[in-house]
Structure formats: C-alpha cells, structure tokens
Amino acid sequence: MQSGLAVKAARVAIVVALFAIWEILSRTGIVNPRLLPSASDTLSTLGELLQRASVRKDLAVTATEVVTAFALAVPVGALIGFLIAENRYFAEVAKPLLFFAFSIPKSIFLPMFILVFGVGFSQKVGFGFFSTIFIVIMSTTTAVESVKVEHLTVARSYGATPVQTAFRVYLPSMLPVLLEALRISMIFNLTGVILAEMYASRDGIGHQIATWGENFQMKQLLAGVVMIAAIAIAFNELVRWVETRCSHWRT
C-alpha cells in the first residue's frame, strides 16, 4: 500500500506545483497578470462568484439543461443500442452508419439547432441530447456484446424467464461497461450544453463564461473555468467510484 500512497502523494504534488507555477508566473510578471491573474486571486474570485445570486441562477439553469438532456439521451440511446445489438440484421445495417454519424463533429450542427429551437432551454437540451446520444448507442451496443453466450445458455438451462435473464444476466454483465458509458456520455453532454450556451444564449454558466471572455474579465473567466472543471471532475469520479464497486469481479 506504500506505493499506492506514494502515487497519491505524487498526484497531489503535481496539482500543487501547477497552482504554484501559475501563482509565480503571474506574481513575478513573467506572464502579464492582466492576461493571467494569479491562482489566489482566481480562487478568491471563485468564492465571491459563488455568493452571487446571478451566478447561482446561471449554474441552476445549466444544471437543469444538462440533467434534462442526459435523462433523455441515456434511456433513448440505450434502448436504440439494445435493439440494434439484439437484432443481427439491424446491427449489420446500422453499425457503419452510426460510426459515420459519430465521426462528425457535432458543433457544426449548432447553428441549425438555433434556427430550429431558438436560443432557449430546448436548444440547449436538444443540442446536449444530440451530442450525447451517439456515444450512448455505441456504448450500449458494446455492452450488449459483452454478455457471454455461455451465461445466457446457463440461464436458459435453469429455466430463466426473459425478465429474469434481463435482470440476472444482461444487467450485471453489462453494468461495468454501462457505467463507463455513462461517465463518457456525461463528458459529451456537458460539452454540448456549455458550447450551446457559449454560442448563443441569454443565461447559463456557459453564456457567463463567454461574456467574461468577451469583456476581458480574466479573473471571472478563470474562476468559471475552475468551477466547471471541478464539477465535471466530481461527477466523473463519483461514477468511477461506483464503477470500481460494481466491477470488482472483472479481473
């Protein structure tokens, strides 16, 4: 366990060092402090921003959009992915097409979303959904394929009903892959929603960050970056923690 501890210590040291370098570069004027406010200034700005009602409202708006887009994209994508993987004909027809769709940068469709949905809530949710669903479909397909035929035969030989097979074989087999998919999907989802906010919006934290950038408010801009980064990392780590708890048998 000592090596594990050493690894953790090294990680903390790297993060601390990055912040220290940031602080020094800014304080000594090696980098223009107007372009790069110091780490301590940024963090105190972050604290101050979190007190502001308007910023909190922006965060709430963004969170609602992200959660809604995610809550729509994951089940719909999972269902489509499941149907594709379970039907050999569908799989053969749809798989290359999905790869085509997945390879296209989703951002080029943003202007079309604005034309169709305007610049409100539905545009963010629509674009977040669109950014997420392909990776969900593809991951679910992989997850279904990770179910072993031997296990299905065992279930059948002991008289499992389709519902029992779904809950006792499919779900536990797929769970590790699905959780990983959930984690990666959230990265795509968050990127989609914030991009939509930055491009054209009246509210949301993405819109705020874009505005701070345009107005050359570097402290606020950097504080916003740190805030979003922290939220994204926290979600990611939470799912990763569940993942390791659910897939201890995968060794």
Added chain:
Amino acid sequence: MQPLANITPLKPAGAIEVRNVGQIFKTTTQDVVALEDVSLDVRPGRFVVLVGPSGCGKSTLLMMMAGLRQQTSGTITISGAPIPEPDPNRVGVVFQEASLFPWLTAEENVEFPLALRGVTKSDRRARAQDALKLVGLDGFGKRHPHELSGGMKQRVSIARGLVQDPPVLLMDEPFAALDEQTRMTMGDELLRIWAATGKTVVFVTHSLTEAVYLADEVIVMSPRPGRIVDHLQVSLPRPRTYEMLSGDAFGSLRDRIWRHIRKSA
C-alpha cells in the same frame, strides 16, 4: 408440459431414452446433417460417456437431452417424458469452464437455479451449503469465481447442477480446460459424488482415458453425420483406481475406441 406423464412416469426417474433422433442444421447454402438415426437407452443411475471426433454431434445430442435444442426428427424422453424445453427439476447441466457468473459468489452461483424459482433466501443458502459441502468446497462459498482455481470453479458448477436434486446430470466437457493432474482429481471427485447421489450421468469428453476411467458405458460416435458406431460396457470394478490405467483391460477398451476414431479421422 407433460404434467400427467410427470405424475405417473412410464419409466423410472433418471431413465433416458433416445429414439431415432436426427438433427439437421439449415444454413443459407446447404443443409448439414449433424446427427442421423441415433438411438440410445440409459438406465437410471448409470454413468454414460459420449466420445467421438470433433463435430460428431455429441454436444448437440447432450443439448437436446437438456431441452436446450430440439431434434429435427425422433424422440427423446427423460424420466419417461419428452423434454421440449429445459426442466431443471429433471435435468441439471454442467457446462465447460467459464459458465459461472463472475459477479456472484460461489454460493450465489449455486443458489442461482433456486433464486429463479423464488425459493426463500435462507432455504437457498442452506441448500447451496449442502451442495458445496458435497463437492468438497465447504467454506469457499463467499469467494468469487476469479478467486477460485479451475478445478474449484468446476466443483461449483457441479454443485449448481445438483442443487435442485435432479435425477439426471448432463456434463458437456466439464474438465476440458483443466490441467492433467486436476483433471484426474476431478474425475475421482465426480465418481465419489456420483456414488453418493446415485444420479444418472451423461458425460461428453474428447479424452479416451477419461471416458474409460469414468464410465459404466462408453458410446462412440462417428464424424458428421453423427451416428453411434460402438457401445462399450466398461466392466472394470469400482472404485476405479489410478493403477487400472496401466492394466490390460483398460488398455484394450481404450484401443477399441481409438480404432473407431482413427478410422473416421
């Protein structure tokens, strides 16, 4: 569903009757005859081994006895009734390696067939304990499959096959992935369990030594289309011992099987 036949079986529990069974696999280009006119009687409590070259349909025949696959022609009855679908009360199946659920512990794996039928948790646990004790894994119930050796995993599989106390145990190359020493030990273990429970066992293998060592009767099958080419009675005394492997009786039985298989290879 043959409820009447189940209540008043025409044959005693554990008897297997295979009559003129054929199996044809339809592919897009041609029909492949996997089994042709196979007939076979297994008396209750016998240990019968199916051997034959790869692709002779011995596993297919076993899967049909398990109700996992339907024959194209002919009839199969287990304890006097046909088996149109898997019936864990009549037949337990032990598969090749990697058939345990890796996310469940050993005892949860053994409980799996009972959980499907809604047996209460405490009842399940008690019966799984008994089955694990029978296969010599007392105290290993809380381990996950990845924490068990290959031989121990197959013991868990056997316990899972026995947990509902079916009169028939079908085994599809259960020791194929094990190393030689473990395989010998597991053979002895299986014979001990068989003697203790009195099950009818049908066992598929590639190993001629294993076949003669374990069996009361060896059924030799030909390559596609699979037919029965020989049916040997193994009259070696029980319990079987390692010394018998080098005896003349053992050798001549193994040679006789080998000549059939070499002819078809």
